[in-house]
Amino acid sequence: MDDTFHGDLIYLFAFALAGLGFALGPFAVVYLLAPRQTRQTANKSLQAIECGMDPIGDAWIRYSAVYYLYALVFVAFAVDVLYLIPVALVYNDPRFAIQDFIEMALFVGILSLVIVYAWKKGIFEWKRNPTSPNS
């Protein structure tokens, strides 16, 4: 029990180190190899891109809630796909093919209710907030 335990521990530790390396590695490489600063004429280098003009107004304002729900529909399906990947690995037993298929269909079916909800709520038509300036 001991050595397999140690083996797994080292394996886990190496895997974490590699992950960290992949995360911080590019930052180090870029810091060393990339040019240090950009040449500027009007020091607008860090300004938000607004087709060459200065952005007007502030971005932190109350805009329509539909953007948030549009993003939610995406997140729902991203999670959906996230779960389908390990499922494909685990459910690969040929004897229960039909049963696995039904379970996955059920899982995807429940999640696709999001589309029905969003459709009814009028998110895909970018319905406007009725109290907005001139809807």
Add this chain to the structure above:
Amino acid sequence: MEAQPDLSQLVKDCSPIVRFGLLDDWLALARANSLWPLTFGLACCAIEMMAAGASRFDLARFGAEVFRPSPRQADVMIVAGTINKKMAGAVKTLYDQMPEPKWVIAMGNCAISGGPFVFPGQYAVVEGVDKLFPVDVFIPGCPPRPEALIEGILKLEEKLTGKRRWPIVKPE
């Protein structure tokens, strides 16, 4: 004409901390073969730039057909057209927002020296984009032919890699 921008602070060394001889050559070769131009068509030269990017003259052969609208993703700014004083601020902003290493190609007489719109008492045209920031390649013509733009890009690649890998076509 507003005061000349002091280009001195522009040319200070932006080279990286660590430099490998061989790696720099490879980097330069990679950059030379994937120059992403900024879609910055101002006037007539923009149409010739589009023609250069289209099917017959095909900038894709030199890796430069990816026209990036956003300055953050562009390597080279092809100034194709007339810069006038109302536009000068926007041009400088775009130049700033391009990440280093960046280059500028002045395409057409307007970008080189104001072109046909320079006359005594002219009030609106910036006479040459090199008054705003340093320019790497000048392509004369009004508008220059797409072949001239391609030659300009090859000249820029020659500046990057130090050697010319494409044959020079001698006008017979």
Add this chain to the structure above:
Amino acid sequence: MRVVNEKDPNPKMKDNGAPATPAPGAPAPEPRPNPLAHLPLPFQAVDYNLKGYHLEAAVQPGQVAVAAGYLDSEGFSLDTITGVDWLAQGQMEVVYDYFHPTRGLRSVVRARIPRENPEIPTISQVFPGANWHERETHDFFGIRFLGHPDLSPFLLPEDATFHPLRKDFSA
């Protein structure tokens, strides 16, 4: 409101650079039926093959908007507004071009204003398209259009105060 057709107070400039509207006495081409005769505007028929427009009316600066109203009701569309700086006579001239999309008529309304403080009422409430033409003419000549919603520089930089197309402009 009837546009009084009295004589244009400033003398008809026939000698130099004046718009050579055919004087009634001159051997005018055969009198064409003036299709806009029913309008209370002093329209005169003009030789299209020479001038490029059919009818021309010199009106008082005050009646420009009224003329635009009549032509609008007649179905004309605004072609362009041209400013001309007659430095010699100390006057500025504003020329309104109209074309008729269905009848193919071309009519011109012109008005002269003193050069010192060039002011003329706007016609942008009749023809919204005139908004930009007037802003541009203000840019180039400094002619103030009274009642114009927003006379800020149109083609010149926002902070421009010079008027480049004036004859006495020097960069």
Add this chain to the structure above:
Amino acid sequence: MIVSEPISRSVAGSAPNETFVLNLGPQHPATHGVLRVKMTMDGEYVVRAEPVCGYIHRMQEKMGENRTYAQYLPNTSRIDYLSAMNYTHGLVGVVERAARIQVPPRAEYIRVITSELNRISSHLVWWGAFLLDLGGFTPLLYAFDDREMILDLLEGITGARLTYCYYRFGGLYNDVDETFLKGARRFVAHMRPRLKMYRALVTENVILRKRLIGIGPISAEMCRKYGATGPVIRGSGVSYDVRRAEPYSVYPELDFDIPAYPEGDSMARYLVRMDEMAQSLRIIEQALDKLPGGPVMAEKVPRVLKLPAGDYCYAVEAARGRFMVRVVSDNKEIAYRLKLRTPCLSNLSLFEEASQGMLLADALALLGSLDLVIPDIDR
């Protein structure tokens, strides 16, 4: 099912959304040049779109007052560089009208052929760029491929690809040669099936129809109020075309019709331009058949032209609409005032009113359907 009223009211509570201002700025792929539109937006909807021009103002009218008419010819092909022939035709026409110069018939026919070829090449650039706005990249390659054939033809006789300076007062710079005439016939024969293929490839594409039909309706009355001309007014049902309204050159002797669609939406303007290309092919074919012999330059045209005092206008049907040159002359060889009435200024002026309350993506489809060339607006 309790899901009934839109989410935004129940979530956002009572306070209305604030609007934000978006810069569809000078450097933007959809503005085809340096037009800036300050879009005040409420979420995805345009509350007010205010175009700001002047970023490519090149003093064309000021230059008209400090060079002679002949020196001004190259300028005309740089106002709207996509229909340079029509613009040069405008200036040449006004000088010939004022100085009463008689142009030989062969020159007039060649002017019509080259102007119509230039109109087709301009519509091809519009077609490629418009579909680029709507997200389709391939049509641009087809359009520029065909356009190169026209450019080769015109380069053969004028020497330039884009900014031709081919017309002179009283005629042409040089006569056309045999290769041009054969090439023009070959181009007409090549282009007709291509137009059919464009219709199959793009016009009947369901995505395009969904993006254009009913988008950006412009009424004939709005066109008249703003002075819009060209394919914009013909897309709103009024078939106003300077070639028919104020006939010039030899257009009365040629048989062609003016396509007009009553709907007034972006699809109508799209179809007008596609049909116009077919009509231009018809005009070129007829003009090639009727091409008379004889000189291409009037005899005694004075080298230095002094126009008699007065003001003169000459209107031309350019690819984007009615282009008119108004010259005020005072007996000198330099114009006292040269006014250029350009179609894109009037066509764009109705964008603010036409795009209110639209989705941003539809506002761009409307902007593309107006077919703007920005130096044409700013001059």
